[in-house]
Amino acid sequence: EAAVTQSPRNKVTVTGGNVTLSCRQTNSHNYMYWYRQDTGHGLRLIHYSYGAGNLQIGDVPDGYKATRTTQEDFFLLLELASPSQTSLYFCASSQDIQDTQYFGPGTRLLVL
């Protein structure tokens, strides 16, 4: 199974804070995704990428930036965190757009 790791696993910040969530996948998948999971809303796509240097906008991109620095690494950036961004964040990767997505363990973010 593809290995997708995320760091940190838990993060607490204050309103207006600067947060970077990291994701690394070691199976050379082309596609990487960032989701947030909230009770009542389920899984929602923030940003995704099909390769190093590429970025595609997802369904809920406002307040988030992302950068795919290498084939393996995809970062989610919250430059001015707000309480509405308190959530459980998942990273995922897949070889191609129609392939199974492999998820990381998640990062729980609390914005006070």
Place this chain on the structure above:
Amino acid sequence: GDQVEQSPSALSLHEGTGSALRCNFTTTMRAVQWFRKNSRGSLINLFYLASGTKENGRLKSAFDSKERYSTLHIRDAQLEDSGTYFCAAEAGGNYKPTFGKGTSLVVHP
């Protein structure tokens, strides 16, 4: 084994007809979400259910946590409905969502 079994894996419909997709779960799930992945790779959120049924246009979904299944019904299928449909189930807590393997739907004129 897989926690989420999605069927069928492929489906071909003529315009105007309908069918149902199903996801069976091997364990109790807290909620289920249905997506359609279009040709650009975007995941389109169709439904999120913690129980009961929801309807939106020609789509209707049901989720029964106790019986461990969810369905997605498509009626009066249109060409633009073509794509791959996924269910994703939440077990709760910090568990990552578990996706079904997808149903590839092709709608023919």
